[in-house]
Amino acid sequence: MVLKLYGAPLPIGTTLAVLMTLVEKQIPFEMVTVDLQNDAHKAPEYLAVQPFGQVPAIDDDGFIIYESRAICRYLAEKYAHQGTPLIPTELQAKARFEQAASIEFANFQPFAWALYVEGIRKARKGLQKDQAAWDVAEQQLSAKLDIYEAILGSQQFLAGDEFTLADLFHVSFGDLLAPAGCDLLTSKGPNVARWWNAIRSRASYTRFQGAVEISNIEAY
Known part of the structure; x- marks a missing residue:
């Protein structure tokens, strides 16, 4: 099946x-x-x-x-033995992966979610955007991405030099930031922009993008 x-x-x-x-x-x-x-x-x-x-x-x-x-x-x-290895098995590499996955959950997702709510979800429901809430979330995400910029200055991805689920998890709400009106993933700094472009350049991402347009997202 x-x-x-x-x-x-x-x-x-x-x-x-x-x-x-x-x-x-x-x-x-x-x-x-x-x-x-x-x-x-x-x-x-x-x-x-x-x-x-x-x-x-x-x-x-x-x-x-x-x-x-x-x-x-x-x-x-x-399916560990086929396709891209997305979770390391070596002890220290796996610990760094778990650290990176926790970073996404605690230091990225809450603020990206808040910006999505204010920039897209409220409009979809006919509600007014709370500009003060938007500004706070954007400032908080900007501060977190300053740290990403430093981390990514010495390694290719968030857990090291290999792409993992910790990077992939960022697409869930990171991909909605630009349609919501936030450009931090491309404007924060060269390391964050390079990393985000590497995620969005993967065949697993580009395969689905022809089906998505900003107007559809805003009505979603």
């Missing part, structure tokens, strides 16, 4: 992170789109898969798991 990915109709956000992982690991899959705008994620049949009514989720021959980071880790470890 081919793996099923339940995800957003557009390859963006956390759905994109899982799609990239599937491609990096060369895993065949069937895409099952969940129509969020028409509340398909709240239907009883979908809640049986993802009880919180969110995307993405996967069904791997009857094994169901949700939350994008958990899905990506599961896929990277199950």
Whole structure:
């Protein structure tokens, strides 16, 4: 039975992170789109898969798991011997990977999420942007990316010189920053810009970008 990915109709956000992982690991899959705008994620049949009514989720021959980071880790470890190695196995390299993954979760995602909410999600719901909240989140993310700039001055990626899930996880909300109106990933400094361009240049990323336009994201 081919793996099923339940995800957003557009390859963006956390759905994109899982799609990239599937491609990096060369895993065949069937895409099952969940129509969020028409509340398909709240239907009883979908809640049986993802009880919180969110995307993405996967069904791997009857094994169901949700939350994008958990899905990506599961896929990277199950298919460790094919495709791109996304989680190091050597002890110290793995420790650096776990450190980098924690950096993304604690020092990037909260501020990128806040900017997405103010720049895209509120507009989608017909709500007014809170400029003060935007400014605070942008300042906080800018300060965090100053540290990224320093780290990436001595290594290619966040966990070292090899691409890992710690880098890939950034696409979930990093990819929504520019459509939201924040250019920090390209303007903060040369090291951050180089790193972000390296992520977005991967075949696992470019494969899906023809399906996404800014106008669609803003209406999503």
